[in-house]
Amino acid sequence: MSIVREYEGKTEKDAIDAAVEDLGLGREAFDVEILDSQRSGFLNMSKKVRVRVHLHDNIAVPEDAPAARPASVRQPVSSAASASAAPAAAAAGAEPENDFEHAICDFMRNLTAKMGTPMEPVIMYREPHKLALRLDGDHAGIIIGRKGKNLDALQVLVNVVSNRLAGSDFKVVLDTENYRGRREEQLIQLAERTADQVMNSRKSRLLEPMNPFERRIIHTALNNINDIGTKSEGEGLYKQVRIYHRAYEK
Known part of the structure; x- marks a missing residue:
């Protein structure tokens, strides 16, 4: 089984450099998976980049290399995209193969x-x-x-x-x-918040125009709520999703 460790840094490069220094190995000895990208947090304070490194199967960590301090892993928001994550996915940072x-x-x-x-x-x-x-x-x-x-x-x-x-x-x-991931979290929160409003008011709500990927996130997020239904309305690539109460609107 390959060795997996996590590192942090102000930038992606800093985090990878920390892995190189800690492991005592060259960059070519491992693949990198980005867990958290650099972005502004609360009050515009910069958040650190967090990476997970996967050592190649034929690589061993030198005996004098210190163990990396484990980093807490944030659990992803449940969604259609995360549920269908590819088991054959390559580690982030892979080079073109063909x-x-x-x-x-x-x-x-x-x-x-x-x-x-x-x-x-x-x-x-x-x-x-x-x-x-x-x-x-x-x-x-x-x-x-x-x-x-x-x-x-x-x-x-x-x-x-x-x-x-x-x-x-x-x-x-x-x-x-990580725009897609951040946008997905925002849309799931929007869907759940709007569904609560519809449940309380019994009136449907029409969301902003979205592309097919974003609309699918909304539909999937609310798919298991018995009294709530969703449907796409409009023409073209960017359609709107209507969230409605099944007992009051079809």
Whole structure:
């Protein structure tokens, strides 16, 4: 069984450097999984980056290397995405393995550079017919855009390229600064809060327009509440979700 340890730092690089120093091994000896990305917390105080390192099976920690202090692991919010996490997912920070992955990473690298917001694509995980990329760099805010619409637009573009290279059944997912995960938590909280309002008022509520991925989070979050129903309304990519009381509206 491979050795797994966790480290913290002000930046992702600092956390990885701490792992290198603590283990007494080179960076190539382990894979890195990002647990918490750097972001502003309460009162804009910066939170530390937390990483989990997975040593390769053929690597042993030197006997004089100190044991890392274990870090507490935050339990993820239950959701459709977390429930269907891929068992074959690669550790974060994996390198491209084939011509297709190299082509997709090169496309995103060149595209963001031409936008004047250069970002470095890193493979987060692989699934059959799916590849997830994290864009690292100093322009995450611009890449994300208002309510993630820039990130969604970039994802559409990279999937056009992906479809030409690998066929329409292959999907590329983009993320940066753990935006997708943070957005998922926000949407689950919004869904539960709105459902409570509907239960109390018996009146339906219509949420803001959302992309298909976000709407799926809302539907799934409320799927097991007996008296609450959800349905999508509108046309185009960005539809609205209506949350209603089943006894008062169909």
